[in-house]
Amino acid sequence: MDTDAIYEQYLKAGLKLDLTRGKPCPEQLALSEAMDQTIAGNFFAEDGTDTRNYGGILGIDEARKLGARLLDVDAQNVLAGGNSSLTLMYQFLLWRRQIWRQQDPNTRPKFLCVVPGYDRHFTICEHLDIDMVTVGFNDQGPDMDRIEALLDADPALRGIWCVPKHSNPTGHTYSNETVQRLAELPNRCQQEFVVMWDNAYAVHDLVAQTQPLANLLKSAVQAGTAHSMALFASTSKITFSGAGLAFCGLSQTQLKAFEAFLAPQMIGFDKVNQLRHARFLKDAETLAKHMMAHQAILAPKFARVHEKLQPLAEAGLATFSQPVGGYFVSLDLTRASAKSVVALANAVGVTLTPAGATFPYGNDPDDKNIRIAPSFPDMMALDQALDVLVCCIFKASEQPKPS
Numbered sequence: 001m002d003t004d005a006i007y008e009q010y011l012k013a014g015l016k017l018d019l020t021r022g023k024p025c026p027e028q029l030a031l032s033e034a035m036d037q038t039i040a041g042n043f044f045a046e047d048g049t050d051t052r053n054y055g056g057i058l059g060i061d062e063a064r065k066l067g068a069r070l071l072d073v074d075a076q077n078v079l080a081g082g083n084s085s086l087t088l089m090y091q092f093l094l095w096r097r098q099i100w101r102q103q104d105p106n107t108r109p110k111f112l113c114v115v116p117g118y119d120r121h122f123t124i125c126e127h128l129d130i131d132m133v134t135v136g137f138n139d140q141g142p143d144m145d146r147i148e149a150l151l152d153a154d155p156a157l158r159g160i161w162c163v164p165k166h167s168n169p170t171g172h173t174y175s176n177e178t179v180q181r182l183a184e185l186p187n188r189c190q191q192e193f194v195v196m197w198d199n200a201y202a203v204h205d206l207v208a209q210t211q212p213l214a215n216l217l218k219s220a221v222q223a224g225t226a227h228s229m230a231l232f233a234s235t236s237k238i239t240f241s242g243a244g245l246a247f248c249g250l251s252q253t254q255l256k257a258f259e260a261f262l263a264p265q266m267i268g269f270d271k272v273n274q275l276r277h278a279r280f281l282k283d284a285e286t287l288a289k290h291m292m293a294h295q296a297i298l299a300p301k302f303a304r305v306h307e308k309l310q311p312l313a314e315a316g317l318a319t320f321s322q323p324v325g326g327y328f329v330s331l332d333l334t335r336a337s338a339k340s341v342v343a344l345a346n347a348v349g350v351t352l353t354p355a356g357a358t359f360p361y362g363n364d365p366d367d368k369n370i371r372i373a374p375s376f377p378d379m380m381a382l383d384q385a386l387d388v389l390v391c392c393i394f395k396a397s398e399q400p401k402p403s
């Protein structure tokens, strides 16, 4: 059967499949069900804090220690917050944005965005009136030569978004040299320049061993730039994505100042959730074991994506990332056709992340990148959705699909 005939069959099949957001599947959520029993009537933290009551914006000690393990910093540098690291990133940039506006009311700040990247970072910038400048990757991570050149030329640049381990969506882990150069960036400019270090996939490996990530804050302390580093992580893809625990890591001076910024907005985050997380993920060994259980569920799904996309590579129609961690596969079409592929898939009931979503302003200048999120569907649904995607790419290319 030719590609058009297969596509016609999909049109009639009434499919309803979704490859959009990187959500844990129900089996992954079930891995953390026992967290519910960790409170069992004992709401008191190790230092005697009654977690049911008000107070403590920085969070309870044992939760800060958990954050310290994810962020690879000291617990005294960590704020344990609510259920979303994205909220903390937004709050952090809202705070810095206000300060930049006071310091320099006439300049619209700009941010460097490594592309393809995470759409919600870009949304935060748009929402806070921060203009975005794109920079590409090389195999070490972000293109540091270009970043340094841009920074030297433009004093409106105020920061950079980084997803340093198993980057969303490309899967990059930044090399040691890249981390070092990022830590030194603020020394190149007069204005404040923030490195937004979103380590959302710090422990989310798909294979037994992955390249370790160098410690940004340590390098920054040596470079004298620690006050410009803002680290984030959460348990959204460790425990419950809607009811996890988020962390922010800052120099101690910045942490105090950020706490003061948050104080008019709240009396404290949900400390009961902090306590149950700290008890459930009580040490490094428990966390590692828990992540291996995630790996066992996710790795076969990523292997299936690889297998299903292979005919595209063989036909010269696309290249794709083969991540060793994280939640995404980044697919680059050879021809500028991502928008039409996504539209073709949507028309038969397979929802894909909108073409362009991995670029600021939704604008992929080459119209070639599609982000695939294989975690949520079960294997059968994933198979079907990938078959449809491959068929749509062949259809858009007007090449017959090999049977």
Ligand SMILES: Cc1ncc(COP(=O)(O)O)c(C=O)c1O
Binding pocket: 022, 083, 084, 085, 086, 087, 118, 163, 168, 198, 200, 233, 234, 235, 236, 241, 246
């Ligand atoms: C890079 C990155 N950062 C942050 C998030 C969301 O984090 P949270 O659930 O902690 O707000 C995601 C979710 O997909 C992500 O990919």
